Amino acid sequence: MQNSCAGLYVHAPFCVSKCSYCAFNSVVKPADTSGMCSALSSELYRRTNNNHLEFQTFYAGGGTPTLLPPEFWAGLVNMAGSESLKEVTIETNPASADAVDYHALLLAGFNRISVGVQSFNNKYLQLLGRRHSADEAKGSLKLISESGFRNISIDLMYGLPGQTPEDHRTDVEETLRFAPQHISAYDLTLEPGTPMGDRGEKASENFCTDMYHQTDEFLTANGYIHYEVSSYALEEKYRSVHNSSYWNRIPYIGIGPSAHSFTGTARSWNVNSISQYESALLQGELPVESSEELTDENAAHEILALGFRNTNGVDLDELAEFGFRLDPNELLQTGLISRTDNLLVPDAEGMLFADFLALKASELLAGSHRV
Ligand code: SF4
Structure with missing residues (x-):
């Protein structure tokens, strides 16, 4: 008998470099990622073997999951049960676009891609510590579209230090030129322990509120459905099924360092440390740090x-x-x-x-x- 479980989240903790605002669990990619690929496959096998889980969604996040090879992802999507999967998403970063075979990712089973553009303005990209330029972001969106992806989400950020509502509007207008099926527009969060968080660099609260309203008005006027505080879908069918399951408290499994899981009545989370994560799995143990039953x-x-x-x-x-x-x-x-x-x-x-x-x-x- 199949047990229904909405989503599988896979945390790939490697990036080309660390952005100035980032508090995600990610490090600069090592030369050899085979240990992480084996550990992720091993964790998925241990969690699903004999459980007969039927996943509806698969979400590869991080980090920059497109830094791991497409053949690894093909194996993992297959292990997750590609027949039941409806939405299979991978996040990518324009900084690594040249090294990524997007068509191979499509063949691996991904049918949705989320591109971390953040801004089309080089001044703000530099300020955020992003490794790509505005032109590289545009080039990677073109490449992704030409490779055959028909469900593309673009991530934007606003509330950046020195950013005006006019600057943000230009970013939104530029985004619309690509007519993405989905747009996520995030207000910059200052995270303690990050360079930008420690410097307290952010636009004024009034500007942030203006930019939120401007995004809402402009995107809804252009046919997008504003269905979550930061999320806009071009049609109902392009709402993120995976993220919606988080908001609706539907059970999911997270694998990878620091990934969280939810059974419906309890939450658990994996160890943060990449070395502890890999060694737990090498020793045949699940890398769970802790769990709590919900009252x-x-x-x-x-x-x-x-x-x-x-x-x-x-x-x-x-x-x-x-x-x-x-x-x-x-x-x-x-x-x-x-x-x-x-x-x-x-x-x-x-x-x-x-x-x-x-x-x-x-x-x-x-x-x-x-x-
Ligand atoms: S690409 Fe994403 S995960 Fe990687 S450092 Fe930048 S914000 Fe963090």
Whole structure:
């Protein structure tokens, strides 16, 4: 019998260099990546052998997963059960475009690619510590399209230090020239311990809010569906199924250093260290650092924190399943959400204020009676 499990996430922890804002678990790619390829294959085998999992989505992230060979990815997609997979995504970085065989990735089973462009302005690319230029980003998008990918997502960042809403608008306009099926536009997060985070370099909050609204207005006017605070799909069918499963708390497995997994009732995460990760698997052990069972309160808070960030919204029935009854009247009075049956759905402004809505709803939950 098959067990349904929405997604498989694979963390490939190597990059060509480290970006100035990056807090992801990634290091500069070593000359030999065969140890990591073996470890990832071994972890997937150990987690799925005898479990008969049926994955709907496969997401290769990192890091820069296109730095690992296409034949490795072909083997992993095949091991994940290529027949059941509907969405198979790989992230890529224009800095490594010359070295990547995109057509081979398509043949390996990937049907969606997410390109970390971030900006089409060389000044901001340098500031972010990206290794590619605007022209290289355009060249790699052309190459990817010519190689046969028909579901391309472009990542952009805004809120960069010194960036004006006009600069950001130029980036969005440039992005639209490629008519991608999906766009992710992220507000720069300052992470402690990164060069930009430690210097506190970011555009003013007012500019960031302006850039968020500008992105929403411009992309929706051009036919995109704004379905998550940072995500836009050209048509319904181009919503990211994999990411949507995170927001809807559907079980997934994560493999690779620091990858997280979710069973529906518990979360677990792997060790960060690449050497510890590889040696655990060489010794025949799963590289899990820790895990936690979720209480009903934890689950309810996750439903609120994730639900107000996307247009699937917060399901009052789902909260009730965990024993909480939420009276939404105060939340509705904010004007940031609307109610359809038992769903509380944020608008664009509501998604921007998702944290506020989740906090407010948590306070209301605290005073609610268990069902
Ligand atoms: S390419 Fe991505 S993962 Fe790699 S260093 Fe830059 S931001 Fe981090």
